Amino acid sequence: MFMDFYKDKKVLITGHTGFKGSWMCRVLVNAGAKVTGYALEPEDPSLFELAGLAKDIEHIEGDVRDLGHLKEVFEKTKPEIVIHMAAQPIVRESYKDPVLTYGTNVMGTVNVLECVRLTDCVRSFVNVTTDKVYLNREWQWGYRENEELNGYDPYSNSKSCSELVTSSYKKSFFADRDVAISTCRAGNVLGGGDFATDRIIPDCVRALEAGEEVVIRNPHSTRPYQHVLEPVCAYLMIAASQYEDPSKAGSYNVGPNDDGCYETGELVKLFCEKWNSLGTDKKASFRCEGDGGPHEANFLRLDCSLIKSVFGWKPKWDLDKTMEKITEWTKIFLEGGDVGSVMDSQIKEYLS
Numbered sequence: 001m002f003m004d005f006y007k008d009k010k011v012l013i014t015g016h017t018g019f020k021g022s023w024m025c026r027v028l029v030n031a032g033a034k035v036t037g038y039a040l041e042p043e044d045p046s047l048f049e050l051a052g053l054a055k056d057i058e059h060i061e062g063d064v065r066d067l068g069h070l071k072e073v074f075e076k077t078k079p080e081i082v083i084h085m086a087a088q089p090i091v092r093e094s095y096k097d098p099v100l101t102y103g104t105n106v107m108g109t110v111n112v113l114e115c116v117r118l119t120d121c122v123r124s125f126v127n128v129t130t131d132k133v134y135l136n137r138e139w140q141w142g143y144r145e146n147e148e149l150n151g152y153d154p155y156s157n158s159k160s161c162s163e164l165v166t167s168s169y170k171k172s173f174f175a176d177r178d179v180a181i182s183t184c185r186a187g188n189v190l191g192g193g194d195f196a197t198d199r200i201i202p203d204c205v206r207a208l209e210a211g212e213e214v215v216i217r218n219p220h221s222t223r224p225y226q227h228v229l230e231p232v233c234a235y236l237m238i239a240a241s242q243y244e245d246p247s248k249a250g251s252y253n254v255g256p257n258d259d260g261c262y263e264t265g266e267l268v269k270l271f272c273e274k275w276n277s278l279g280t281d282k283k284a285s286f287r288c289e290g291d292g293g294p295h296e297a298n299f300l301r302l303d304c305s306l307i308k309s310v311f312g313w314k315p316k317w318d319l320d321k322t323m324e325k326i327t328e329w330t331k332i333f334l335e336g337g338d339v340g341s342v343m344d345s346q347i348k349e350y351l352s
Contacts, residue, residue: 002233002240003351007032010121012079014038014064014112015086016057019194020128022047024083024232026343029056036077038062038070039086047193050333051340064108067115074115074122081124081239084112087159091132092198094155105158106165113169116179124243126235127166127183131224131255131302132156134185142258142303145185145251163251180242180249186231187224187255187302190322192329192346193339194228200264204271204284205330214272214286219265222299224255227322229350230315237311248310255302256315270319274327282334316350 011028015021016037025048028035035057042048053059058077062069064086087105088094094101109127116122134143135150149164151157163183170181194202200216207214234254242249265288272284307313317325325346332342 002237003031005240005243006236008034009081010034010036010077010079011081011083012036012038012074012077014082014084014108016053016059017042017046017048018085018089019047019191019196020189020228020232021085022051022053022193023191023228023343024085024235025053025057026051026340027229027232027236027347029053030344030347036060036073036079038064038073043195045195047195047339050193051343064111065103067111070111070115071118074119078119078121080121081243082112082116082122083126083128083235083239084109085128086112087128088155089130090196090198091153091155094153094158098154101154102158102161105155106161109162109165113166117169117173122179124239125179125181126239127162127181128231128235129159129163129183129185130156131185131187131253131300133160133163136300138299140299140301142255142301143253144303145253145306178246180246182238182242182249183251184231184235184238185251185253185302186234187226187260187300189228189231190225190326191228192326192333192342200267201271201326204268204286205333207286208275208282208284208330209334211282214268214284216265216268216286216288217290218298219263219268219288220298221264222261222301223264224261224300224302225267225319225322226254226256226260226315227317227325227350229347230254230256230317233350234307234313237313238307241311250306250310252307252310253302253304254307255304256318257304258301260315260319261301262319267319270323271327274323275330278327278331280331
């Protein structure tokens with residue numbers, strides 16, 4: 001239903017050259033939306049470039065910390081819907097450069113919301129944060145949207161701050177305006193085309209390319225894993241729904257069912273099994289090897305009751321299906337094939 005909604009809608013996405021942003025662009029292009037993307041130059045390799053997305057959208061290179069440039073883009077493109085995904089998204093990188101992390105994730109959010117405040121055309125705004133915004137007590141049940149926000153590391157904490165900035169702007173400037181504002185806290189996202197450092201599936205793909213074993217740093221870390229299309233389509237659903245009914249705006253967890261939480265070691269084992277079943281010459285294997293890195297949460301789970309009750313939403317693909325789709329994409333990528341077509345077929349299958 002939301003695919004019909006987006007036909008000819010003006011959508012601005014920050015962070016569109018990233019992994020999730022590229023998948024969102026592909027979904028919106030297929031839906032016939034008029035997409036503007038605002039982000040840093042794509043890294044190399046980049047799903048955005050591999051899929052040839054620059055030719056299908058208005059691609060603008062810029063930094064969300066640059067308020068002046070961001071204002072110019074809003075004034076020129078006049079978006080109806082804004083989805084904010086630009087971020088420094090890596091926990092380990094946030095320990096190396098906390099100033100960059102806070103500048104991008106906190107002041108970047110301030111700048112985007114300031115542009116929304118100064119632009120009359122925006123009707124729907126979604127700020128994408130993370131499941132790591134919560135004060136992690138390492139308990140076994142899922143965090144709900146009313147739990148305390150206080151991430152531990154600079155990345156997680158900066159995203160907690162981004163949530164608070166959004167809440168303040170919403171109460172201070174949008175209480176009497178026709179702009180619906182939501183935040184979305186997604187679990188760990190997996191899918192074809194993620195090339196980020198210090199993420200386990202990209203580590204698996206790089207090991208395959210190099211003919212090496214996958215090294216697992218924290219085999220018992222447990223996370224709510226989900227295919228990238230789950231949160232991307234949830235964000236689009238929420239943005240569309242609140243556009244038409246502002247009472248739907250709120251803060252929402254987006255994650256798998258309770259049985260979708262897996263240890264990292266189990267995840268890598270499944271990747272290797274799925275890859276090796278394809279019968280390629282390159283075989284996947286792994287070993288565990290801690291590196292004494294900085295603190296990362298050991299156990300994290302989300303309670304997604306709210307999004308299910310408000311929207312009737314539910315996850316579609318379990319981890320087995322997700323890994324099947326990842327290895328399918330990876331095979332085409334390593335063979336130099338058309339990864340954009342694989343994305344289109346997976347999007348079509350997911351939405352069907």
